[in-house]
Structures are given as structure tokens and as C-alpha cells.
Amino acid sequence: MxxxxxxxxxxxxxxxxxxxxxxxxxxxxxxxxxxxxxxxxxxxxxxxxxxxxxxxNSSKGRSDYFSKLRSLGISLREDEIYSSGDATLDYLRRCTDFSRVFLLGTPSLEAAFVKAGFELTPDGQCVVMGFDRTLTYDKLNQAYQLLVSGVPFIVTHPDTLCPMKDGRFDIDLGALMQPLIHATGVKPLIIGKxxxxxxxxxxxxxxxxxxxxxxxxxxxxxxxxxxxxxxxxxxxxxxxxxxxxxxxxxxxxxxxxxxxxxxxxxxxx
Known part of the structure; x- marks a missing residue:
């Protein structure tokens, strides 16, 4: 190329x-x-x-991104925004019959899943992992138990780092998903770019x-x-x-x- x-x-x-x-x-x-x-x-x-x-970035729902972009002075419509979280919801509705999800995600992403009609439960039919600053050992262990039982593993995006101010980077989902991949040997379906x-x-x-x-x-x-x-x-x-x-x-x-x-x-x- x-x-x-x-x-x-x-x-x-x-x-x-x-x-x-x-x-x-x-x-x-x-x-x-x-x-x-x-x-x-x-x-x-x-x-x-x-x-x-x-x-x-799946840490925010579409309405949150809309509010953020408007607050920055950008004129737009909410339906002009599409995130890896939106794409994950669209995939679940288009390609599966799942109604119960074990979700590793922020409260904003959780709200988007509930609004879309999914039940967030420890006995989910799949594990969905998004960027999650509230991630804990207990959440990871619950996801591990489900994955080794055979449920599908879906990840919203593969980004390893997230750009921050002053040239710094924070770790992103591509890094956070590695413990589950390493522990289970399960290769996730990645939705985002x-x-x-x-x-x-x-x-x-x-x-x-x-x-x-x-x-x-x-x-x-x-x-x-x-x-x-x-x-x-x-x-x-x-x-x-x-x-x-x-x-x-x-x-x-x-x-x-x-x-x-x-x-x-x-x-x-």
C-alpha cells in the first residue's frame, strides 16, 4: 500500500x-x-x-456524545453520531436472538443497553465488554465464569490506548480485554473499527x-x-x-x- x-x-x-x-x-x-x-x-x-x-469509545451513549459535542460548540443532530456501542447493539439485534447480556461497561453504556430492551444480568446469554472505568476483579471473574461455560464473547472496540491531554495516553479496551482472553483462550468478536x-x-x-x-x-x-x-x-x-x-x-x-x-x-x- x-x-x-x-x-x-x-x-x-x-x-x-x-x-x-x-x-x-x-x-x-x-x-x-x-x-x-x-x-x-x-x-x-x-x-x-x-x-x-x-x-x-463505548464509554458514553449517543445522547451523552450529543450533549458533549453540543457543549463544545458543534452543531449537529443526534442521529449523525454512531459509536461502537451503537454498532454492538445493532449487531445483537440484527444477528442474534439474545435478550440477556452480562455487560462490562460504564453506567452510560448500561443505560443504552437497557433503553434498547436488553436485560443486564449475571446469567447473560453473552458477555459484552466495553470500555469500563468501573471495572473490578469481581466483574472480570463473573465474565470469566460465563466464558468458560461457552457463552459468546463480544467486545465493542479494539483500541489499546486513549489519547489524553498534554500528549498522555490512558489504557483502553484493547488492553483491558487481554486478561479474559489470556485466562479463557476465547477469541472475542470485535465490533468497532x-x-x-x-x-x-x-x-x-x-x-x-x-x-x-x-x-x-x-x-x-x-x-x-x-x-x-x-x-x-x-x-x-x-x-x-x-x-x-x-x-x-x-x-x-x-x-x-x-x-x-x-x-x-x-x-x-
């Missing part, structure tokens, strides 16, 4: 009608909106490009052609791989996890690299 030159990138951009925008590390860092983000979003709106706010269930959920929920789609994000192994694996335009921004050195050392290469999100506007037709 190799990156596109500027002329080819501009030609590809002419076909883009919808862009999937990652949140953390792409539009903001924790609770600080990047200075360029509002200008960038306004430019996309002027160009007539549809925006879907796409995040692997770059995995197929998320794209299947997007295609079922939103009407767009993959050829007219682009994705922008700060992570090679989630955001950029999503575009590469599905043959739509992938754009890396250097305001989050990945650096140019990371790109040089990786087998997953974006179609194009930008320093900041707003830099995309100069290439739009």
Missing part, C-alpha cells in the same frame, strides 16, 4: 459525499476542541459533504455508497485500516495517536496525511 499524490487525492475527493469523522484525537482532545475544528466542520457543510461522527460488524451496521443505518465515502482519524490500526479494508478514502490527521514515524513503520498506510483536520479544506473542489 502507498499514499496518493496530491493530484490523485484531489480527484478522489471529488467523489466524496460523506465523511466518517473520528472524535478523540481528530476533532478534540478530552474536553478541549481543537482550534481549527469548527472552521473545518463549517467548510464541510459549505461543500455539501455529509458528516457522520464515528467513535470507537476496523471490524466488519461496524461497517455492516453503518450500511444498514445510513444510505451511502462506499465509493463516495471517506474516513478521517488519528489511528492507523482502527480509522485508517477501516478505509483500507473497505476500499474507501482514508485520511490520517497528526493531532492524536499516530505520527509520521508510525506510518513509516506500519503496513497500514493512509491514502493521505494532514497535520490538522482543517487542512482538508484546501483540497476540496
Amino acid at each position: 502507498c499514499m496518493l499524490n496530491k493530484d490523485v487525492f484531489c480527484e478522489r475527493l471529488k467523489r466524496v459525499k460523506c465523511i466518517l469523522l473520528d472524535l478523540d484525537g481528530t476533532l478534540y482532545e478530552e474536553d478541549r476542541l481543537f482550534d481549527c475544528t469548527l472552521e473545518f466542520l463549517e467548510g464541510l457543510d459549505r461543500a455539501g459533504i455529509q458528516i457522520i461522527y464515528l467513535t470507537n 476496523p471490524h466488519a460488524p461496524l461497517i455492516d451496521g453503518l450500511l444498514a443505518k445510513f444510505s451511502f455508497d462506499l465509493d463516495s465515502l471517506a474516513i478521517m482519524g488519528d489511528r492507523l490500526y482502527t480509522d485508517i485500516r477501516t478505509g483500507r479494508d473497505n476500499n474507501f478514502l482514508s485520511i490520517l490527521v497528526l493531532t492524536g495517536e499516530a505520527s509520521r514515524d508510525d506510518v513509516a513503520a506500519s503496513s497500514v498506510v493512509p491514502d493521505f496525511i494532514l497535520e490538522r483536520n482543517v487542512d482538508l479544506l484546501r483540497y476540496l473542489p
Whole structure:
């Protein structure tokens, strides 16, 4: 895989009608909106490009993300947000007949599952693991007992680290799920970027052609791989996890690299 030159990138951009925008590390860092983000979003709106706010972070429900983005000054509709938590709920409804779930997740994710009609119970028909700052030994052990009894293991997203302020990172679900994988030998079904269930959920929920789609994000192994694996335009921004050195050392290469999100506007037709 190799990156596109500027002329080819501009030609590809002419076909883009919808862009999937990652949140953390792409539009903001924790609770600080990047200075360029509002200008960038306004430019996309002027160009007539549809925006879907796409995040692997399952710690918040859609309504919580809506409130957060609005508080940061972003004008949007709640139905323009799609998270790995949403994709997990869509997968369970579309591909299983499960009604009982043992959930490792934040209170916000728990509320989203209850609202969707699932019973959260210790004798779940599956174990679903999301990002969880309330994770305890007892929760992990309950999940272990279910998994060794043979119930399916579903994980909302694979991200190993979460970008924080001042260039720091906190551990994310990709690290937190490892004790259960190691203890049980069970390979989980992963829903979020770059995995197929998320794209299947997007295609079922939103009407767009993959050829007219682009994705922008700060992570090679989630955001950029999503575009590469599905043959739509992938754009890396250097305001989050990945650096140019990371790109040089990786087998997953974006179609194009930008320093900041707003830099995309100069290439739009």
C-alpha cells in the first residue's frame, strides 16, 4: 500500500459525499476542541459533504456524545453520531436472538443497553465488554465464569490506548480485554473499527455508497485500516495517536496525511 499524490487525492475527493469523522484525537482532545475544528466542520457543510461522527469509545451513549459535542460548540443532530456501542447493539439485534447480556461497561453504556430492551444480568446469554472505568476483579471473574461455560464473547472496540491531554495516553479496551482472553483462550468478536460488524451496521443505518465515502482519524490500526479494508478514502490527521514515524513503520498506510483536520479544506473542489 502507498499514499496518493496530491493530484490523485484531489480527484478522489471529488467523489466524496460523506465523511466518517473520528472524535478523540481528530476533532478534540478530552474536553478541549481543537482550534481549527469548527472552521473545518463549517467548510464541510459549505461543500455539501455529509458528516457522520464515528467513535470507537463505548464509554458514553449517543445522547451523552450529543450533549458533549453540543457543549463544545458543534452543531449537529443526534442521529449523525454512531459509536461502537451503537454498532454492538445493532449487531445483537440484527444477528442474534439474545435478550440477556452480562455487560462490562460504564453506567452510560448500561443505560443504552437497557433503553434498547436488553436485560443486564449475571446469567447473560453473552458477555459484552466495553470500555469500563468501573471495572473490578469481581466483574472480570463473573465474565470469566460465563466464558468458560461457552457463552459468546463480544467486545465493542479494539483500541489499546486513549489519547489524553498534554500528549498522555490512558489504557483502553484493547488492553483491558487481554486478561479474559489470556485466562479463557476465547477469541472475542470485535465490533468497532476496523471490524466488519461496524461497517455492516453503518450500511444498514445510513444510505451511502462506499465509493463516495471517506474516513478521517488519528489511528492507523482502527480509522485508517477501516478505509483500507473497505476500499474507501482514508485520511490520517497528526493531532492524536499516530505520527509520521508510525506510518513509516506500519503496513497500514493512509491514502493521505494532514497535520490538522482543517487542512482538508484546501483540497476540496
